[in-house]
Amino acid sequence: MLIFEHSREGRTAQAQMPAALDSADDIPAHLRRQSAPQLPEVSELQVVRHYTRLSQRNFSIDTHFYPLGSCTMKYNPRACNQLAMQSPFLARHPLAPERFGQGFMACLFELQEMLAAVTGMRAVSLTPMAGAQGEFAGVAMIRAYHDAREDLARTEIIVPDAAHGTNPATAVMCGYKVREIPTADDGDVDVDALRAAVGPQTAGIMLTNPSTLGVFERRIEEIAAIVHSAGGLLYYDGANLNAILGKVRPGDMGFDVIHVNLHKTFSTPHGGGGPGAGAIGVSERLLPFLPVPVVGRREDRYYWQTERDYPQSIGRLSAFMGNAGVLLRAYIYSRMLGCGGMERVAEFAALNANYLMHRLRDAGFELAYPARRASHEFLITLRREAKAYGVTAMDFAKRLLDYGFHAPTTYFPLLVPECLLIEPTETETKESLDGFVEAMCRIRAEAESDPEYVKNAPYTLPVRRLDEVRAARQLDLRWTPTGAVED
Amino acid sequence: MPFIPHTEQDIREMLAAIGADSVDALFDEIPASLQSRPLEGVPAGLTEMEVARLMQARAASDGQPLCFLGAGAYEHHIPAAVWEITTRGEFYSAYTPYQAEASQGTLQVVYEYQTMLASLTGLDVANASLYDGASALAEAVLMAVRANRRTASRRILVPRSIHPLYRRTVDSIVRHQGIELVEVGYVPESGRVDRAALEAAAEVGFAALVIPQPNVFGVLEEAGELCDWAHEKGALAIGLVNPTALALLQPPGEWGEAGADIACGEGQPLGVPLAAGGPYFGFMSCRQSHVRQMPGRIVGATLDSEGRRGFTLTLQPREQHIRRSKATSNICTNQGLMVTAATMYLALLGPQGLERVAAACHANTRALRDALAAVGDDIDVVFQSPFFHELVVRLPQPVAPVLDALADKGILGGWDIGEHYPELGNALLVCATETRTADDIRAYADALREVLQ
Numbered sequence: 001m002l003i004f005e006h007s008r009e010g011r012t013a014q015a016q017m018p019a020a021l022d023s024a025d026d027i028p029a030h031l032r033r034q035s036a037p038q039l040p041e042v043s044e045l046q047v048v049r050h051y052t053r054l055s056q057r058n059f060s061i062d063t064h065f066y067p068l069g070s071c072t073m074k075y076n077p078r079a080c081n082q083l084a085m086q087s088p089f090l091a092r093h094p095l096a097p098e099r100f101g102q103g104f105m106a107c108l109f110e111l112q113e114m115l116a117a118v119t120g121m122r123a124v125s126l127t128p129m130a131g132a133q134g135e136f137a138g139v140a141m142i143r144a145y146h147d148a149r150e151d152l153a154r155t156e157i158i159v160p161d162a163a164h165g166t167n168p169a170t171a172v173m174c175g176y177k178v179r180e181i182p183t184a185d186d187g188d189v190d191v192d193a194l195r196a197a198v199g200p201q202t203a204g205i206m207l208t209n210p211s212t213l214g215v216f217e218r219r220i221e222e223i224a225a226i227v228h229s230a231g232g233l234l235y236y237d238g239a240n241l242n243a244i245l246g247k248v249r250p251g252d253m254g255f256d257v258i259h260v261n262l263h264k265t266f267s268t269p270h271g272g273g274g275p276g277a278g279a280i281g282v283s284e285r286l287l288p289f290l291p292v293p294v295v296g297r298r299e300d301r302y303y304w305q306t307e308r309d310y311p312q313s314i315g316r317l318s319a320f321m322g323n324a325g326v327l328l329r330a331y332i333y334s335r336m337l338g339c340g341g342m343e344r345v346a347e348f349a350a351l352n353a354n355y356l357m358h359r360l361r362d363a364g365f366e367l368a369y370p371a372r373r374a375s376h377e378f379l380i381t382l383r384r385e386a387k388a389y390g391v392t393a394m395d396f397a398k399r400l401l402d403y404g405f406h407a408p409t410t411y412f413p414l415l416v417p418e419c420l421l422i423e424p425t426e427t428e429t430k431e432s433l434d435g436f437v438e439a440m441c442r443i444r445a446e447a448e449s450d451p452e453y454v455k456n457a458p459y460t461l462p463v464r465r466l467d468e469v470r471a472a473r474q475l476d477l478r479w480t481p482t483g484a485v486e487d
Numbered sequence: 488m489p490f491i492p493h494t495e496q497d498i499r500e501m502l503a504a505i506g507a508d509s510v511d512a513l514f515d516e517i518p519a520s521l522q523s524r525p526l527e528g529v530p531a532g533l534t535e536m537e538v539a540r541l542m543q544a545r546a547a548s549d550g551q552p553l554c555f556l557g558a559g560a561y562e563h564h565i566p567a568a569v570w571e572i573t574t575r576g577e578f579y580s581a582y583t584p585y586q587a588e589a590s591q592g593t594l595q596v597v598y599e600y601q602t603m604l605a606s607l608t609g610l611d612v613a614n615a616s617l618y619d620g621a622s623a624l625a626e627a628v629l630m631a632v633r634a635n636r637r638t639a640s641r642r643i644l645v646p647r648s649i650h651p652l653y654r655r656t657v658d659s660i661v662r663h664q665g666i667e668l669v670e671v672g673y674v675p676e677s678g679r680v681d682r683a684a685l686e687a688a689a690e691v692g693f694a695a696l697v698i699p700q701p702n703v704f705g706v707l708e709e710a711g712e713l714c715d716w717a718h719e720k721g722a723l724a725i726g727l728v729n730p731t732a733l734a735l736l737q738p739p740g741e742w743g744e745a746g747a748d749i750a751c752g753e754g755q756p757l758g759v760p761l762a763a764g765g766p767y768f769g770f771m772s773c774r775q776s777h778v779r780q781m782p783g784r785i786v787g788a789t790l791d792s793e794g795r796r797g798f799t800l801t802l803q804p805r806e807q808h809i810r811r812s813k814a815t816s817n818i819c820t821n822q823g824l825m826v827t828a829a830t831m832y833l834a835l836l837g838p839q840g841l842e843r844v845a846a847a848c849h850a851n852t853r854a855l856r857d858a859l860a861a862v863g864d865d866i867d868v869v870f871q872s873p874f875f876h877e878l879v880v881r882l883p884q885p886v887a888p889v890l891d892a893l894a895d896k897g898i899l900g901g902w903d904i905g906e907h908y909p910e911l912g913n914a915l916l917v918c919a920t921e922t923r924t925a926d927d928i929r930a931y932a933d934a935l936r937e938v939l940q
Contacts, residue, residue, distance in 0.1 A: 024845075032735060042834060093556045272592075273823035318656060323766035463795055464791040466791050
């Protein structure tokens with residue numbers, strides 16, 4: 001049932017509202033609302049029970065292995081949440097004077113410093129509110145850099161064909177044309193194609209390393225040299241930083257600007273689709289263009305650096321300080337890991353990914369890049385199974401849900417057919433990984449003996465397979481008392 | 488090893504299965520020249536007990552002054568149940584609901600949220616949220632340029648009475664797409680959009696007008712007239728609104744003859760803590776006819792293979808992971824967890840509760856106005872217009888030192904809005920929500936009296 005279907009006229013959660021209705025008669029009648037909004041009239045217990053039950057209709061890290069490639073679904077330590085939700089932090093008004101935020105600002109300042117250290121960048125701004133905003137900030141800084149040098153002929157951003165969809169979408173938002181370059185058969189960028197693509201029109205390149213194919217870009221130094229010698233800059237999409245944290249730094253690879261998804265590598269919760277945080281780091285030459293505010297320190301006091309300190313800044317990306325509460329969680333996580341813990345993130349992310357990859361290969365599944373090491377994730381292709389049994393990667397994904405595993409990322413990257421992108425993360429036990437292999441083998445056996453059964457999965461969830469075509473064609477985006485579909 | 492479960496035996500067995508000698512060998516594709524030295528600049532790790540001690544000390548040092556600050560972020564009572572349930576792991580640690588069958592909880596919450604938000608704004612459909620109010624306005628501006636097919640103009644009329652930090656954010660986000668933001672002044676006496684300036688700005692054509700209700704001064708605009716005016720000129724009307732105020736005020740969908748085309752704003756007042764600026768969420772709703780131009784996630788109801796109701800992400804062909812460079816926006820995430828909180832907040836308040844909260848905010852601000860005006864004859868209320876829960880007062884002295892002295896007494900006296908509007912002089916923007924009591928207001932007035940002496 002929907003919360004609206006529990007509603008009864010005149011029912012209230014009395015404890016949650018002011019005791020009486022104050023007069024607002026001084027507001028002219030023609031500016032006032034004539035009819036009440038459609039909100040449910042329910043008791044507090046009804047609300048608590050309804051949303052508790054809804055929560056139980058979700059898979060989550062706290063309840064299930066969630067090997068969603070490129071999303072880094074690792075354990076979100078509870079301490080990070082509890083300590084970030086202390087009342088002075090929650091009650092702090094964003095425009096409150098700095099004197100009422102020294103503790104909070106110390107955390108942000110130290111987070112900036114730690115992120116700069118682990119990424120090998122000169123400075124960090126924490127304001128972008130998601131990875132896509134971090135990307136936007138990065139490309140906007142590349143543009144500001146060229147503009148400041150009056151180098152105005154640079155109109156193109158180069159993006160590999162395996163890139164996240166946000167990369168080309170971001171380049172367009174920054175007013176650039178997108179030039180796609182292909183991937184070579186071994187999973188690395190086609191360096192010859194890159195060499196042919198760069199020129200005086202090149203503003204920069206957007207690259208993820210390890211790439212979305214789950215492999216480390218081995219010729220990264222050569223790529224950096226090619227782009228730099230053409231006068232372009234390198235943008236690092238930090239979606240896959242978990243693979244290299246403590247092992248190799250994007251700054252050392254030659255990148256000029258990076259974003260870090262704190263909701264991935266730094267373990268802040270995904271919240272059913274956000275909030276995230278997309279902190280960005282820059283090399284020396286992009287420093288003047290950082291988005292504001294940034295936390296500065298003068299003697300022992302922390303203060304907000306604004307447009308006054310960064311007159312060439314690309315500006316503001318939010319009204320205040322981005323997703324501050326997410327930043328606190330990332331800070332607490334970083335302090336708990338410390339330098340030793342951070343070095344082990346990539347090690348055990350890689351150990352789990354390579355182990356799972358080898359187990360699946362030994363069980364007869366086809367790897368997309370069998371000659372390569374896995375990074376923190378890897379790709380398998382189910383094209384053989386699709387051909388032999390008519391059972392697709394999506395069918396495997398849905399059936400995995402019945403076995404109590406969230407599905408890996410399906411059909412991404414677009415260039416590998418029938419693929420699953422699998423990222424186990426460092427916080428999973430060997431037993432979880434073994435259980436996943438066993439489930440994959442059982443599903444394949446089911447596909448062989450009874451393909452229709454797999455194609456109709458899932459069976460054990462609150463709903464069976466949903467009609468997405470109907471959802472798009474007969475748009476139903478809000479509940480109405482009359483138009484409701486029966487449960 | 489914090490949060491890593493591997494035993495020595497696990498590691499041995501796993502390396503054996505891989506056929507690698509050591510964990511280091513797994514990184515042998517990375518050129519040796521790039522391999523990092525041990526991390527510098529990151530301190531050694533802390534146990535949970537140690538980090539708790541540190542964070543408790545830092546939180547305590549920040550204090551909790553009495554707040555009369557608004558300016559885009561508002562202190563409201565949040566029912567205890569909201570965050571108790573919102574931080575359940577099943578909501579908190581789930582990803583974007585790509586696998587709909589395993590995400591019915593999140594998806595249904597968003598569908599309920601879209602229903603509430605569409606009704607609150609008086610429009611047909613809402614998306615699953617954007618990052619915050621300021622970036623939502625930027626997305627609304629981009630959307631309006633796409634959606635207005637009656638003009639090729641890329642000019643957007645943006646009243647100067649819109650929050651200055653919002654205007655800067657919008658500028659940062661849209662400036663690369665050939666969009667011109669045209670500032671329109673306000674009438675000094677009323678604080679409302681200057682109609683003559685509007686007419687002048689409209690002479691060369693424009694795609695949309697942004698109508699703030701209330702505006703940054705807390706003043707209520709003649710939203711209906713402005714909306715009709717924009718439509719007569721062939722432009723779209725974007726309402727930038729406060730969601731609490733909508734319990735009292737005419738919703739954007741009912742402004743004027745035809746209503747606004749797009750509404751957006753900051754969702755923080757709906758159950759989201761101030762938290763130093765975020766995470767909040769931006770909301771957006773629009774006419775059904777514009778839904779394919781709307782950015783961000785949208786959830787729809789559908790049926791499963793047995794005819795039961797279920798929910799799924801829909802209209803995904805608008806989005807970056809399908810359309811890539813032709814997407815409506817690069818946005819991927821919404822602010823799902825904040826929307827979960829807002830949905831519970833609105834369910835707990837109901838239509839009656841939200842109206843009482845809004846009316847209490849308004850009444851308390853009226854009381855604050857009277858209390859501050861009574862402090863001295865030389866304190867003026869700057870604009871003689873209807874307001875919601877904020878207003879601008881002019882002090883007889885520069886604002887910054889006064890705020891500093893009030894802070895010494897544990898009071899956040901408001902926002903130094905004159906810094907952004909020098910023409911207003913020693914102007915202070917104050918706010919009193921339903922959380923301020925008569926005693927709080929008296930304490931503020933008494934403190935101000937002492938400070939001004």
